Amino acid sequence: MALIELAGVERVFQLGDSTVHALSRLDLSITAGEYVAIMGPSGSGKSTLLNLLGLLDRPDAGVYRLEERDVTMLSPDEQAAVRSRRIGFVFQSFHLVPRLTAAENIALPMMLAGIPAAERTTRVRQALKDFGLDQRADHRPDQLSGGQRQRVAIARATIMQPAVLLADEPTGNLDRATGDDVIHLLEALNASGVTLIIVTHDPKLGSRARRQLMMEDGLLKQDMVQV
């Protein structure tokens, strides 16, 4: 069963008087539980694709079906509701709220979704334990190392038990060793059933994924599945 289905998706930007086709006529199907790397040079449209998949953006043409539901023309609030429950984001620069503690950052999506405080506490405690952050619960982001920050961000991305995890250069701001830790963590989550989509231009990182999508000039150049 296809989790994500894109059919003839286009995204056009107007830059001055020139028209840029960030994505042109893209067809893509991703099954639940897949591990996908989107690769390509900068400007190839991979970030645009990720934003579309994450419902942060809307295609100018084509159809996007998520879990067999047409989500192409949802209103911003409907998009937000889908993001809240079904999609988790991991960013290159972590995007933690600086004034909130690790525990509060992890609880943020549940707070936005209106989940009661008691349930939030138990789920955050479990997440802190799962991600090895028990000792860091009350630390603010500036008191955490880069690896710990990204682990907090991943805990936050998964706390609502989404179907898809979208990671944009998740190791871009980390050194090799901590970057590997983070990748192993994401892969472990993928192994437990979450669909993992990573955007990277690091070929070594990309090659770890079972399926690699090569983007160039808004086109899908290559769709390669490792056996």
Place this chain on the structure above:
Amino acid sequence: MRFPDVLRFARDAATGYPLRTSLSVLAMAIGVAAVVVLTALGDGARRYVVNQFSSLGTNLVIVIPGRSATGGFNPANAVTKTPRDLTTDDAASLTRLSSVQRVAPLLVGTSEISYGGRLRELVVAGTSSTYFDIRNFQIAQGKVLPDEDWNRAIPVAVIGEKIRDEIFGSQPAVGQFVRLGDRRVRVIGVLKPTGQGLGMNTDEVVFVPIALAQAMFNSNTLFRILVEARGRSHIDDAKLAVADQLKARHAGEEDVTVITQDAVLATFDKLLRALTAAVAGIAAISLAVAGILVMNVMLVAVTQRTAEIGLLKALGAQGRTIRHAFLAEAAMLSFFGALAGYLLGQLGAFALRQSFPVFPAYPPDWAVVAALVTALSTGLLFGIMPARRAAQMDPVQALMKH
């Protein structure tokens, strides 16, 4: 997002930028404090004047000789004669009116008092025993003027506190004979200090029977007639009856002016209330300025936290949620500003009352409520625009800002 969570989130956001938050809270506080203190001043002035009038006596109707001019100049005015004198008999006739409780004639002049080689100039007020009841004067030593026929010029006097101090010093005053103008009168009483009583400091006055004063000043006419109505509800009746009676006695000519203390008081009250409202209005401008400052601060907050807004959207926050969070923050800034300003203003009014005890500088309730409501509503109103801007932000663009 649940309501307590919205509040907690807004609180954390506000306290995350302490300088910016405290400055806008301060601006709002100054605005509210200005309203509270200035209206306390205005209303204090009103209370002060009202108190002064009340010390004049209650349910008072005052008769003044002469007609306050109405209509412009016309040839007929030029040939009319001077108004008829207001006499003691006129005053006596008023006591028979049913709506009147007491009547006191009043004749005022200046003269000299001398005793034991000391001499000073003073105001001599000729009146009757009823005057002391009407004006609520308390006697310190001796007694008030005797309740006698108004036409008998008994040579007695009741003196004010300050006169006693200056003429008699520490010696007993009651029972002593003093020279008043060219008369020898016996002091029979000393008044308790009453202070300023609208133009006339009663501590520096000598009261003598009306007939004695008329003889001293060789005058038949009265300066005023003070009439006390039987009750508050009788003031208007008394005023009409007094005017009719005097008109009848003066051959149908309306040559006196009858005013009520209430009317004078109401005029001053209205005037000073208007003044207070005007001052409050001026102070309210600072509230509007504070409101705009809150808007400014919130706009800066939205710009500063663009990436955070993008993140919240990515995490599934709807526009409404973000709008509420920023509105709550603006409301908090104005609420705590208003609260601090209220306390500051009350403190200022308290300091005023401490430094000027005669001046009852209490801010009126309406002004306090209006200041708080205006502060909160301007804060919220000016918070709407920044909150909308935050809510409408494009998540992709917002996330890229860093």
